[in-house]
Amino acid sequence: MTYEELLTETALSDDRFIVMTAENRALIRNLPGKLGKRFIDTGITEQTMIGAASGLAMRGRIPVVHALASFLTMRAFEFVRTDAGIANLPVKLSSFVPGFLSDGNGPTHQAIEDVALMRGIPNMTVFAPADEQDLVGMLPQIWNYPAPSYVRINTRKTDYQHRPFEIGKAEIISKGEDVTILTYGLLFEQALIAAEILKNEGMSVGLVNMRSLKPVDEQAIIEAVQSSAMTVTLEDHFVTGGLYSIVAEVLLKNEVSGKVLPFALNERWFKPALLPNVMSHEGFTGKQIAEKILGYSTRAVQPEVSVPQFSE
């Protein structure tokens, strides 16, 4: 099932749902005809869209709102915080092309502080699916949860069969004693590749899909850090405020210490190019990740990174 199919089915069976966009229709192209007045395109007006979504939510609606991740989280930030956040309204943010997915657009379109910003808002919940199956599996619970939410939309396809989603729970893919990789979103695909390479090099490797970032699965983080010699956080986000920060906060709060290596963007934006070139230029392919953890080169072959279907 695709994102659009799920949203169509959900909205048609529950008339509380309103689908909104600030003229970003990539994922909802067929919805205007199906939803009629319950489809609202406000034009390129992210702030106004969030204000209106809050008004609709006040009246009992569940607005699912769409825009590019950078504009949804940053252009409209104060509206998200003040209108949806303070009032604790179920405004559901679907952010398009977060992280590396903005590929050749440049820094204006790079949402790599979105997790930091959104999780800082009281009442807000934050999710980052590993692929399309993970996305479609988590959304029904998120949309029916009585709080505002932020979802990093990721419609990429992987062969991995995810286990059922639960808000506040991570998905433990494997457990290992030498290293455990904690990741979310698009980079899950590369983490699977990195884990395979590390295993072939004789390491005992753990992998965790941190798909619920707020509320976060504290126990999964603590177990990873306590059971393996090294923990890796892997994210297409600034090192500040994302998963590395979340792990640091959880460890401090629970008085646990450990060796944690962050893969993230440190005080800089990434080089704009097509996605496969962004990944290799920035050192985020599975092979590059594995080799940095190992400290040496391998003969492993990096599978091709597919170009996004939509690279807005």
Next chain:
Amino acid sequence: MNTTPTDTAGLEQIALKVREHIIRMSTDGGCFVGASLSAADLIVYLYTNFLNVNSSNLDDPDRDYLFLSKGHDVPALYGTFAELGLIERDRLKNHLSTSDYIYWHPNTHIPGIEFHSGSLGHLPSVAMGVAMDIKIRGGKNKVVCIMGDGELNEGTCWEAVLVANAYKLDNLIFVIDRNHFQANMPTEELIPLEPLQDKFAAFGASVKRIDGHSFEALHNAFSTYPFEEGKLNVVIADTVRGRGLPSIERRADRWFCNFTATEVEDLLKELHGEKVTQLTSETLVVR
């Protein structure tokens, strides 16, 4: 600034070359080709006839300024820079390469780009700040900001008009590339803008509405700068999205295009009126 104001044939030749550059950037990842083609003529006009900007004065505080707020039309600016010698023509081949900085939105690694853009509705206020400083210092520089018509959805554009009116910034010129489309559809079918001239005038600006593909009309408008003392200048340039390529002109589904190499060759011939292209590449409607 070498072309004489009446040399429309010379300007048309430059604009044709700029369009060739745009078409060549619309493959191997693609670019926002339709919006670049609509802006090409006004950008060529401004750099050849209106702005005191050239490769030797890019750091001169007394130069004129052009801000490309629309941003995704940057291939038109790069093509113009290549033709006017601000950047090497060969550099455009680095489009989307990690070895250079030529990607889908403007950035200041490219000489002549005054400010990065891509998030709509930012540069009207940045340009206004520059115009304010020029007023404070008593300078004569002109400050142009090119905006898209879809961009006018963003409230910050109108905030800038209100403030520019309050500060009587007659050294600031907002140019609207009125190609009548936003990403997915005609502007009037989504968030209607008309009567656009009246809207700007009601906010206190002095407005001219012209054919943005006519060098004569562009010249007639810009040669009367400043339009009125103490008033923000606004030029609404009516343009055609995809101008120059009949096979994509005014087509809502041809905003961002990633053509095949063969299509690019065909489109270059179409640009020169030699054939009509049968486009087979996937229609991308989503940027």
